[in-house]
Amino acid sequence: xxxxxxxxxxxxxxxxxxxxxxxxxxxxxxxxxxxxxxxxxxxxxxxxxxxxxxxxxxxxxxxxxxxxxxxxxxxxxxxxxxxxxxxxxxxxxxxxxxxxxxxxxxxxxxxxxxxxxxxxxxxxxxxxxxxxxxxxxxxxxxxxxxxxxxxxxxxxxxxxxxxxxxxxxxxxxxxxxxxxxxxxxxxxxxxxxxxxxxxxxxxxxxxxxxxxxxxxxxxxxxxxxxxxxxxxxxxxxxxxxxxxxxxxxxxxxxxxxxxxxxxxxxxxxxxxxxxxxxxxxxx
Amino acid sequence: xxxxxxxxxxxxxxxxxxxxxxxxxxxxxxxxxxxxxxxxxxxxxxxxxxxxxxxxxxxxxxxxxxxxxxxxxxxxxxxxxxxxxxxxxxxxxxxxxxxxxxxxxxxxxxxxxxxxxxxxxxxxxxxxxxxxxxxxxxxxxxxxxxxxxxxxxxxxxxxxxxxxxxxxxxxxxxxxxxxxxxxxxxxxxxxxxxxxxxxxxxxxxxxxxxxxxxxxxxxxxxxxxxxxxxxxxxxxxxxxxxxxxxxxxxxxxxxxxxxxxxxxxxxxxxxxxxxxxxxxxxxxxxxxxxxxxxxxxxxxxxxxxxxxxxxxxxxxxxxxxxxxxxxxxxxxxxxxxxxxxxxxxxxxxxxxxxxxxxxxxxxxxxxxxxxxxxxxxxxxxxxx
Amino acid sequence: xxxxxxxxxxxxxxxxxxxxxxxxxxxxxxxxxxxxxxxxxxxxxxxxxxxxxxxxxxxxxxxxxxxxxxxxxxxxxxxxxxxxxxxxxxxxxxxxxxxxxxxxxxxxxxxxxxxxxxxxxxxxxxxxxxxxxxxxxxxxxxxxxxxxxxxxxxxxxxxxxxxxxxxxxxxxxxxxxxxxxxxxxxxxxxxxxxxxxxxxxxxxxxxxxxxxxxxxxxxxxxxxxxxxxxxxxxxxxxxxxxxxxxxxxxxxxxxxxxxxxxxxxxxxxxxxxxxxxxxxxxxxxxxxxx
Numbered sequence: 001x002x003x004x005x006x007x008x009x010x011x012x013x014x015x016x017x018x019x020x021x022x023x024x025x026x027x028x029x030x031x032x033x034x035x036x037x038x039x040x041x042x043x044x045x046x047x048x049x050x051x052x053x054x055x056x057x058x059x060x061x062x063x064x065x066x067x068x069x070x071x072x073x074x075x076x077x078x079x080x081x082x083x084x085x086x087x088x089x090x091x092x093x094x095x096x097x098x099x100x101x102x103x104x105x106x107x108x109x110x111x112x113x114x115x116x117x118x119x120x121x122x123x124x125x126x127x128x129x130x131x132x133x134x135x136x137x138x139x140x141x142x143x144x145x146x147x148x149x150x151x152x153x154x155x156x157x158x159x160x161x162x163x164x165x166x167x168x169x170x171x172x173x174x175x176x177x178x179x180x181x182x183x184x185x186x187x188x189x190x191x192x193x194x195x196x197x198x199x200x201x202x203x204x205x206x207x208x209x210x211x212x213x214x215x216x217x218x219x220x221x222x223x224x225x226x227x228x229x230x231x232x233x234x235x236x237x238x239x240x241x242x243x244x245x246x247x248x249x250x251x252x253x254x255x256x257x258x259x260x261x262x263x264x265x266x267x268x269x270x271x272x273x274x275x276x277x278x279x280x281x282x283x
Numbered sequence: 284x285x286x287x288x289x290x291x292x293x294x295x296x297x298x299x300x301x302x303x304x305x306x307x308x309x310x311x312x313x314x315x316x317x318x319x320x321x322x323x324x325x326x327x328x329x330x331x332x333x334x335x336x337x338x339x340x341x342x343x344x345x346x347x348x349x350x351x352x353x354x355x356x357x358x359x360x361x362x363x364x365x366x367x368x369x370x371x372x373x374x375x376x377x378x379x380x381x382x383x384x385x386x387x388x389x390x391x392x393x394x395x396x397x398x399x400x401x402x403x404x405x406x407x408x409x410x411x412x413x414x415x416x417x418x419x420x421x422x423x424x425x426x427x428x429x430x431x432x433x434x435x436x437x438x439x440x441x442x443x444x445x446x447x448x449x450x451x452x453x454x455x456x457x458x459x460x461x462x463x464x465x466x467x468x469x470x471x472x473x474x475x476x477x478x479x480x481x482x483x484x485x486x487x488x489x490x491x492x493x494x495x496x497x498x499x500x501x502x503x504x505x506x507x508x509x510x511x512x513x514x515x516x517x518x519x520x521x522x523x524x525x526x527x528x529x530x531x532x533x534x535x536x537x538x539x540x541x542x543x544x545x546x547x548x549x550x551x552x553x554x555x556x557x558x559x560x561x562x563x564x565x566x567x568x569x570x571x572x573x574x575x576x577x578x579x580x581x582x583x584x585x586x587x588x589x590x591x592x593x594x595x596x597x598x599x600x601x602x603x604x605x606x607x608x609x610x611x612x613x614x615x616x617x618x619x620x621x622x623x624x625x626x627x628x629x630x631x632x633x634x635x636x637x638x639x640x641x642x643x644x645x646x647x648x649x650x651x652x653x654x655x656x657x658x659x660x661x662x663x664x665x666x667x
Numbered sequence: 668x669x670x671x672x673x674x675x676x677x678x679x680x681x682x683x684x685x686x687x688x689x690x691x692x693x694x695x696x697x698x699x700x701x702x703x704x705x706x707x708x709x710x711x712x713x714x715x716x717x718x719x720x721x722x723x724x725x726x727x728x729x730x731x732x733x734x735x736x737x738x739x740x741x742x743x744x745x746x747x748x749x750x751x752x753x754x755x756x757x758x759x760x761x762x763x764x765x766x767x768x769x770x771x772x773x774x775x776x777x778x779x780x781x782x783x784x785x786x787x788x789x790x791x792x793x794x795x796x797x798x799x800x801x802x803x804x805x806x807x808x809x810x811x812x813x814x815x816x817x818x819x820x821x822x823x824x825x826x827x828x829x830x831x832x833x834x835x836x837x838x839x840x841x842x843x844x845x846x847x848x849x850x851x852x853x854x855x856x857x858x859x860x861x862x863x864x865x866x867x868x869x870x871x872x873x874x875x876x877x878x879x880x881x882x883x884x885x886x887x888x889x890x891x892x893x894x895x896x897x898x899x900x901x902x903x904x905x906x907x908x909x910x911x912x913x914x915x916x917x918x919x920x921x922x923x924x925x926x927x928x929x930x931x932x933x934x935x936x937x938x939x940x941x942x943x944x945x946x947x948x949x950x951x952x953x954x955x956x957x
Contacts, residue, residue: 003373031760033767075938082942087700087763091896092941098889099934105459105488106927113459113489114386115361118393196365196390200459200489208771215764247775254768255748258761318783458927486927490886492878495675496921502803503668516785520878528671529796529803548787548879 005125011233012128013189016135018213018229019222020182023139025211026219027148028175029155031090033207034075034097035183038068040202041100042184043191044110047119050192052109057122061188068184069177071100076176080169097207104199115198116191123193131189135182139222142178151175152220183210205247212250216257218264223271228264308351309344309609311336311599312376312400314367314391316359316383323542324383324588328405329354331572331589332380334579335596335627345603357382361390368394376400377609380595383588385409385432385461388425396424399611401602401618403595405588406561408432408538409461413638421637424615428594428631429561429587430643430665432462435537436469438559438645438663439510443535444477446647446661447557449507451482453532455497455521456512459489466512466537482506487517495524502530512537518556519548526552533557541586546652554652561587561628563646563659568629593627641665671802672922673915678808680914682877685815685870686891687898687906688822689863695839695901696859699759702766703744705888706773707864711737711871712880713781719788726791730814730872737868741860744769750853770885777882786880811873818869822862823903835859839901890917893937899950908948 021035046064049055055063075096079089105113142148150171153161162168191197213232217225236246257264313332316325332352340349353374357364364387371379372394379395379402382388388407395402401424404412409432413425443449452474456463464486471481482504485497498521501509509525509532511518518536525532536558545553562569564583569590576584584590601624602617603609621633632641644664648657686708693701715733718724724732748765795806826832838845838855846852870891874884894913898905913933920929940947 003370006369031764078942079938082945084941084945086758086760088941088945090760090763091700091892092938095893095934095937095941099931099938102488102928102930102934112464114461114464115390117361117390194362194365195393196361198361201362205771208767211764212768245775245779247771248779251768251770251772251775255765255772258757258765258768259748259751262757262761322783488927488930490883492874492884492887493679495679496672496918497926499668499671499675499918500922502671516879516881519785519787527796527803527805527807528675529798544785548785550787550790 007234009123009125009128009193011230012125012132013123013186013193014210014213014233015226015229016128016132016189017183017186017210018217018225019132019135019139020179020186021210021214022217022222022225023142023151023182024175024179025214026217026221026225027143027155028151028172029219030086030172030176031211032093033090033204033211034093034095035179035210036202036204036206037093037097037100038072038180038183039187039190039206040097040104040199041068041071042187043197043202044104044116044187045184046188047116047191047197048109050122051116051119057120057192061185064188065181065184068187069181072176072180073173076173080172080176083168094204094207097202097204101199101203104202110199113199115196115200117196119191119195119197121192121195123189128189128193131185135185136222136226139182143222147171147174155220208254209250212254214264216253216264218269221264221270224265224269227271307348309346309348309603310351310353310374310376311596312371312374312379313352313354314357314364314371314379314381314387315354317354317356318358321359321383323544324406324585325356325359327585328381328383328588328592330580331576331584332592332596334576335593339596339600345600346607346609350600357387359384359387361387364388364391365394367391372398372400377603377611378402378599378614380592380599381405383407383591385412385465388412389461392422392425396422399615400424401426401599401611401615403427403598403618405429405591405595406538408435409465410637411461411465424611426598426615426618426633426638428598428626428628428640428643429591430645431639432466433469434643434665435559435645436466436512437473438647439466439512439535439537440470440473440477440479441663442557442559442647442661443508443510443533444474444479447508447533447535449479449533451480451504451506452508452510452535453483453485453501453504453506454481454510454512455485455487455494455501457489457514457517458486460513462537462539463512467510470510470512492520493524494521495528498525498528498530501525502528506532508533508535510535512539514539515542515545516548519545519550519553522549522552522556538587540650541648541657543585546650546655549650549652551652553650556650557647557660558650560646560648560657561643562590563648563657565659566628566646569627572627590627594631597626598624598631598633668922670800672918674799674802674804676915676918677911678804678812678914679918680894680911681808681812681815682870682874682910683891683894683914684907684910685819685866685873686888687895687910688819688903689866689870690892690895691898691901691903691906692822692859692863692866694895695903696835696842696856697749697753697759697762698901699762700766700892700900701863702763702892703748703769703773704741704863704867705885705891706770707737707741707744707867708871708874708888709777709882709885710740710773711864711868712875712884713777713871714868715872715875716786716788716880720786723789730869733868733872734865735868737871738861738865741864741867742857744864745856745860750856753856774882774885781882783882786875788876788880791876807876811877815869815873818866819903819907822866825862826903831858890933893933896937896947897940899947902947902949905947905949 042064045067046060049060213229214225217228355367357367368391383405385407388404403426456467534556540558541560606613606617647660711733714736718732719729796803894910898909
């Protein structure tokens with residue numbers, strides 16, 4: 001039983017990060033191979049605050065969220081302003097993530113590459129579910145707001161969006177900062193769940209896992225990536241598949257989805273709509 | 284009605300027998316690398332434990348119960364080690380053997396400490412496995428049968444200074460490993476204290492392949508000895524690159540070198556290197572164990588892990604017997620009082636101050652690529 | 668020490684360059700970053716290793732076999748993972764995600780099937796060292812450097828002189844026009860992948876001989892990608908220059924600043940260069956609606 005609970009907790013923590021990337025990639029149309037770095041910042045900032053300074057857990061989490069959001073501006077402002085080609089942007093953020101990891105590996109407060117053991121396990125399932133619920137509500141409201149509409153417009157046609165008075169740079173930066181905040185929260189929760197973090201957890205592999213869930217779930221959907229992320233965590237655990245086979249499957253899924261269903265499993269739809277309309281109807 | 288009552292009764296009976304069966308065994312956890320870079324030792328460690336536990340069970344088990352080994356693969360990864368530790372706690376093990384690596388052990392220790400389950404690591408030699416780095420106090424539930432890195436670093440330094448006659452040493456280590464970082468420090472301290480000079484202390488990151496920039500720097504300082512407290516594959520690459528750069532210094536390593544594939548990976552470059560190890564295949568104390576292992580599995584044990592795991596299981600069995608119970612706190616207390624216990628590698632006494640064994644010897648081995656073997660050079664007793 | 672560092676940097680840069688050329692070649696014609704190239708390099712190393720240790724072949728045959736294997740693998744990769752996307756005129760980003768998927772897939776397939784053990788090539792050269800002004804270079808590095816330059820030179824010559832090479836260059840300029848003129852673009856693309864894959868196999872074998880062979884050795888190809896970006900994606904000359912520059916700069920940073928912080932510099936250079944000079948040193952300007 002407690003094993004199932006722990007898998008559910010991990011899946012929910014992962015879903016928060018996936019939700020963040022869904023806002024950025026799914027709704028704003030920019031890809032990132034580096035969002036694990038934002039998880040890393042959230043994890044390290046909150047863990048260091050509770051571990052060394054005894055800061056209360058909610059406050060530490062909030063600081064982690066703020067820090068990853070702020071860090072996203074560091075890479076976001078120059079690259080988004082320069083209007084890099086979309087694949088160059090994905091690579092620039094990958095470079096940012098790798099550089100950040102090397103820095104984490106060399107600070108003494110993070111205990112370097114060896115990782116920080118013995119973080120207090122504050123994260124429990126109710127806490128995670130509460131956070132996830134709040135995140136979903138915030139994401140929905142954001143996407144239904146003026147800003148969310150601007151994001152979708154930018155994704156569909158940047159030129160047309162710009163012509164109709166949407167500030168491309170600001171819209172993308174806002175979306176990036178919000179998605180980084182989600183990842184920061186996810187990282188903070190992860191740190192206080194695992195009670196051990198090290199820089200190598202927040203690498204390209206982790207970024208790929210988040211991205212795979214977003215792509216597989218459907219670009220432009222909230223529920224799709226959430227379901228995909230849950231399946232990605234829960235299925236291999238239920239089948240007791242080794243980590244390596246899981247990664248083999250992630251790679252294959254990325255390729256197959258690009259080849260046969262680039263809009264993802266749900267496309268632009270939400271699960272709730274599947275029940276209202278006849279299932280399988282295309283967007 | 285009657286039938287239903289019968290069904291209920293039989294269910295209860297079944298449950299009762301199941302519970303009975305569960306109480307008839309003592310579960311011992313084992314966190315070990317069965318996949319990944321350290322799987323060779325991990326597999327051998329598991330084999331040894333199964334062999335010895337089979338023997339113990341045949342002799343009547345402990346407190347009249349059989350021991351069951353619950354092994355999980357930690358993939359030589361600290362995060363996975365933490366997951367494994369939790370799973371073992373869930374499974375209700377009375378104690379945990381392993382992990383073998385210092386980094387994994389340091390990540391695991393707080394989890395088991397919270398659950399009040401004693402752990403006996405096998406070959407994790409870092410001091411902070413049994414001592415909490417932040418408080419400086421001994422971890423009440425962490426024990427080990429192997430020597431620790433300050434001793435290993437001292438032995439390496441002493442061997443370099445006295446036996447090899449080295450005056451200048453250079454160190455190249457992995458910043459990403461607890462093991463390498465601390466050994467580099469202990470070697471430097473001991474070598475300097477003897478009167479030698481550490482002319483260069485260079486580091487690399489875990490995934491890196493090319494150490495020539497660092498080695499180029501080292502070459503300019505022409506050391507007599509190049510100390511490589513790294514894994515066997517990093518040592519192999521460093522040795523090849525050092526020789527390619529024309530560095531002629533004697534290579535010196537630590538117990539992580541002791542892997543059969545060191546010679547395959549290092550080739551002629553690693554020939555003539557020396558390293559400190561926990562035990563040697565030719566050690567007279569372990570001949571009985573080696574013979575049993577060969578008989579059971581048809582191959583040599585991959586030292587030193589099987590021997591250290593063997594020591595760990597004997598320490599545990601003895602402690603459970605003396606504690607007279609399977610309560611974690613009682614076992615930990617009994618472990619702390621282990622005195623002159625005969626184990627696989629000889630006799631063991633636990634120092635209650637730091638939970639390390641007293642008087643654990645170290646051996647020096649030499650790499651001989653032509654014979655494709657590690658040759659025993661000498662044995663150091665603490666206090667030599 | 669300065670000279671020794673320079674030599675080391677050149678030899679590291681040579682390996683980067685050899686890997687970067689494969690990236691640039693594919694980028695030049697399909698306009699996307701083929702992250703699967705790293706896995707082709709890694710598998711090339713395994714093929715070379717298999718030929719060398721299982722069949723005990725000489726270095727020449729090992730290199731030839733690994734080049735052939737790498738080339739075929741790259742063609743197969745294109746056929747299965749990219750062709751459909753190409754025909755659909757999918758955005759280059761979709762190709763890149765597919766490439767990322769291939770790379771994750773292949774690397775972990777090796778983990779699952781062959782395992783994570785490290786392997787070493789047999790020693791083809793006795794450890795001989797050439798000393799020049801007090802600095803040492805190993806004979807193997809010299810040989811690797813010469814052979815790489817030869818391979819890249821032959822490739823350049825092929826692209827510049829031969830009929831097929833001209834078709835490839837035409838494809839680089841305008842794929843659609845090229846196909847309208849009656850060039851079989853599928854065959855052209857396959858040819859480019861064959862060449863890139865062969866270079867990947869060569870790079871993999873050299874890396875395997877130089878270092879060791881193991882599943883994540885493709886990790887170092889991130890550096891090759893940075894090298895290609897520095898030189899300007901799509902330019903062969905750029906890839907070589909970029910590789911050498913990166914190798915030398917990195918080695919000097921390791922030797923004189925900090926060996927553990929080296930990658931921070933590499934990645935900062937990458938980001939800064941992308942922001943200031945998105946086309947690198949020799950790249951042609953490429954517009955994409957963003």
